[in-house]
Amino acid sequence: MNVRHTISSSANKGKPFLRWAGGKRWLIKHLESFLPETFNQYHEPFIGGGSIFLYLNPKKAFISDFNAELIEAYDSVKNNPQEIIKHIKSFKNTKEEYLTIRTQNFQSAEKRAARFIYLNQTSFNGIYRVNSQGKYNVPYGHRTKYQFDFENILEVSKVLKNINIFHADFMQCIENVKENDLIFLDPPYTVTHNNNGFIQYNQKIFSLEDQHRLADLIQQIKDKKAYYILTNANHLKIREIFDFGDEITEISRASLIGGKGAVRGKYSEIIMTNIRREVNGIFN
DSSP states (O other): OOOBOOOOOGGGSOOOSSOOTTOOGGGGGGGGGTSOSBOSOEEESSOTTOHHHHHHOOSSEEEEESOHHHHHHHHHHHHOHHHHHHHHHHSOOSHHHHHHHHHOOOSSHHHHHHHHHHHHHHBSTTOOOBOTTSOBOOOBOOOTTOOOOHHHHHHHHHHHTTOEEEEOOGGGGGGGOOTTOEEEEOOOOSOOSTTOTTHHHHTTTSOHHHHHHHHHHHHHHHHTTOEEEEEEEOOHHHHHHTOSSOEEEEEEEEOOOOOTTOOOOEEEEEEEESOOOOOTTTTO
C-alpha cells in the first residue's frame, strides 16, 4: 500500500553527529521540490553523515555504506549511545591526545565508535582518509573550543531504533527495494566539474567503473517501479553514464571543503531523478 510521506517535527529527530565531506545538508531546504508526493520505504546506500535520512526521519528505512567503521558507529549509536558518550568524555581535545587516540585499536565496538566520532569531530575538516595500511591518518584540526553534542547522539539513537543498518556495497540495496520506495543516492564524486580536476584522486574512492555499476542499479530501481534521487558531479562523462532521459537539475555551489586560507570557488553538481515534479529555478 502506498503510504503518504510526512516529515516529522524537528524536535523528534537528530541532526548529523558526524562531519562528512560532500554532505548534503545544503539540499534540505530544497528537498521537498524533489520528493514524490508519497513513498513507502526509504533507502540510502551511501549514508555518510546521514543529513537527508535524519531530516526525513522515515518510519521504515535501510541505510548502508561500504565504510565498515562508519557503519559500526551508526550501529553503536543505535544500540549503546550512553556507552559511546562515556568513552568520548574520557578523551581530551588536544593534539597530543588526538594523535594518541588515532593510533589506538580498541576492543569494544562502542569504544571504537567513540574513537571514530572523536577523530571525526576533532580532525582537519572532518575528512575520512586512511593510508595504504588502512590506518586513519588525517591531522589534528585544532578545534580546541569544540563541544561534543551528546544530546544529539541520544536523539539520533532514537531515530535509528527501528532502522535496518548494513555494511554493504551499494548494489546490495536493491535486495530490499519494493515498488514506490524512495532511494537517495549520494556517491563519492569521481569528478567535480568539467575541468576534471578531481578524477585521479577520487578514482581510488569511487571509480568510473563504480559509476557504471551505479547506473545499472538505477535501472534496476526503475524496473521495480521505485523512485530514485541521485546527486553527482556536473560532468559530461557523468551525464553520459546516467543518460536515462530523466529529470536533471543543475546546481552551482560554493565548495565547503578546504583548509585555512584555501580558495573556495564555485563548482557544479546535478540532481537526477525519475520523480516528475516542477523543480526548475529553485537554485537560482
